[in-house]
Amino acid sequence: MLLILFPCFIFKTRVPFLFPFEHRAMASTLTVSSLLLTLNALLLLFLLPQCMTDAQPDLMACKFDAIYNVGDSMSDTGNLVRENSALPFARLPYGETFFKNATGRCSNGLLMIDYIARAAGVPFLHPYLDKDVLFLPCLGENFAVAGSTALSTNALAKKNILSPVTNSSLDVQLDWMSSHFNAACLNDQDCVKKHNKALFMVGEIGGNDYNYAFFQGKPVEEVNAMVPEVVQAIKDAVKRVIGYGAVRVVVPGNFPIGCFPIYLTAFQTNNAAAYDEFHCLKWLNSFSTYHNDQLKQAIEDLRKANPNVIIVYGDYYNAFQWVYQNAPLLRFDVASVQKSCCGAGGYYNFEMTKMCGAPNVPVCTNPEERISWDGIHLTEKAYQYMAYWLIRDILPKLNCNIVKFV
Template sequence: MASPKVLFQLYVICFFFYYICRHAMCFDRQLPDISALESCNIDRIYNLGDSTSDVGNRVVEDPVNPCLQPPYGMNFYQGPTGRCSDGMLIIDYTFCSAGLPLMDPYLQGNSNFTHGVNFAVGGATALSFACNTSNAIHFKDCSPGCLKNALLMLGLIGSNDYNFALSMGQTIEDAQKLVPDVIEVIKDAVRRIISLGGAQIVIPGSFPMGCFPTTQVTFKTDIESAYDERHCLKDINDLLAIHNEYLQQAIITLQEENPTTTILYADYYNAYIWLLDNASQLGFDATTVLEGCCGNGGMSGSVFPTDVCGSPIPSCPDPDRYINWDGIHMAGKAHYFLTNWLVADMIPKLNCSLQVADHYSLGYGVAF
């Protein structure tokens, strides 16, 4: 039996994480109460993905990675940790809304895997994702049957494959040919996770990256018809929309194959569009929604995708006014609002004893 001293230390640690999460999630109390996720009895979360959900794996392999240097982490209580943002990520807020302490990266030594593991690695492609799911997933501190109440999140897979293809000079049509192979990798990964006992799986779609500052700078054109009504690049967004359509069809197939497993699609695309369309009501500067706070067309006035955030590229004075942080990753406050949209959409589809009271409207006219 643990000593009173050890129990007290555990209590202090748990209270500290509870305070951090609750404090961080109080940007606006008029938002839906997604703490109802706690009623879903999720006891651990496992996450795979790329830099959008990497909490420190990439920097173990690459210690000079910019995400481990200031100003990254400027609004995170631990400072720079390898999170590619100024603050918390969607995966962090998801943990908080489930009532769990923040997860540790898989590659970090002396990590606590009691409540799950984060396998996400910045820069991951579908091929590297396939390797992770085939060879590297070890459910730490997990006995048989422990995945029954676990939530398994497959992160954001595929976007880097298309980005790398386009950055090498391939056409949109060439990148589109990759979609079936990327989706097949995701399907194989889901089947493997189910075979290991996974019962609740969330698979995010891709963001509309034609609205991202780095994409805007890289593929800037004088052809007005290349842009939509939000001034996002249509061809890039159409590519990601095709990926999302294929993915949703794949989820239907996987659900038919596994009727007792809950497999959910997380609609990152429309969550981000909602964020853009309601930027002013949510406290963002509507004039900067297509700019990065740090580099890539933001405060530094940089106009090259190689102008990465960090010395000597400064950050804006108030990241909470920006949706985008560094041109390709969101700022912490944007992650918070995206999590509210995504979790509120997810709760009704999980086996939860409570539901979100008002999923479709924020009470002051910002509709989900």
């Protein structure tokens, strides 16, 4: 029988991995078909990472000349540390892998937005609050702030939820965007013309609204009730960027937070039924799915109301799940797939009192083999694979080879 090899552009293979605390019985005999699948999986184990490196996704067909981004720590390239330079993100080990110094990115190196910019052939996004560089309005701008929320701090306060990191919520970032465009454009028509060739990223945002609620003791029913309001804030943000002339908008959803060390640590339980086959907390992933379903419906409503604008859902949930569930193929350390690289304490190498960047908190020697960087954010390598999955998913939907720029 011929051995079937998978081409580099196919990324649907999933090989379940074993956790150290799980014991699964191995079949005493292997059928010919199961042996074939096993051999294919072994080949993919060696070939797939190289395939993804050699065949980088290409957004250049869209001919974007700028990217504008709002969001939180998943895409902040340095705004929060300019609000507060005393934060851990302003010093090593953050940024150690790619930049060799801290840039304010909440990772050991690049973020997904960096890989998206690279694939589009535009420079890494400049953080809006960095006033020490030459103003280049035509190259895009990043308004994202780590720790920010979709709802305003006042709106959260009315729900007795504290936003402890920053007041630069989504509405504040959009105001910055407006000020930026007022300075960069001659008039509204000029802005519309310039933004015909720009990509707008609205999020990921909203995750912190839920993070703060959960970690301040709000029950899941109360956090569920927040979802329509959070989604409405994101929907309103998309309307605003369309008003600025955006014709291509990507709106990312939430991650499967039940797989993240911070949540696995805070909500760990001896009830085995609470976990899925990959040891993620099912109720938390169901919550993320609920938010994402609501967001997808909002995007559909926006498409109907704006038929000349291409609005694409950014499926961060399944991008992460693909990386996470194919960890062996992507050469991540399976024994540490749920452990943070930078951190200390507990099974997941994470404790709120010993977080990354604090004195004497160790960093693993092999961050390229880890998915989680600090228990909350991902490593550069995980973001790289997620970005590749995401770009391949959104590129056909952006219709860059069909709809011509005005």
